[in-house]
Amino acid sequence: MMSVADMHWWEREKLLTEKDKEAIRRARQSCWEEISEDWAETEAGRYELHHIIMTKYHNDEYRAGML
Numbered sequence: 001m002m003s004v005a006d007m008h009w010w011e012r013e014k015l016l017t018e019k020d021k022e023a024i025r026r027a028r029q030s031c032w033e034e035i036s037e038d039w040a041e042t043e044a045g046r047y048e049l050h051h052i053i054m055t056k057y058h059n060d061e062y063r064a065g066m067l
Contacts (some may be wrong), residue, residue: 004047012044020045024052032056 004012016024017065023039033054061067 004044008046012047015042015044016048017041017045020048024048027052032060 004015013029019041023041023045026039027035027049035053036051037046037049037053040049058067
């Protein structure tokens, strides 16, 4: 079986539950330190939350002049 990391975004989106979608909306409004992958219900949801965390983390690094 294919890993969620290997799927296209539109394939992963089909696997998300309402709880996952709410967690993603919440994560987009939060800073990276506050987000928990445990908010998600599925592996696809946890993958999306991890991606949000890492994007926000790297943006902070860039703004701080670390990159």
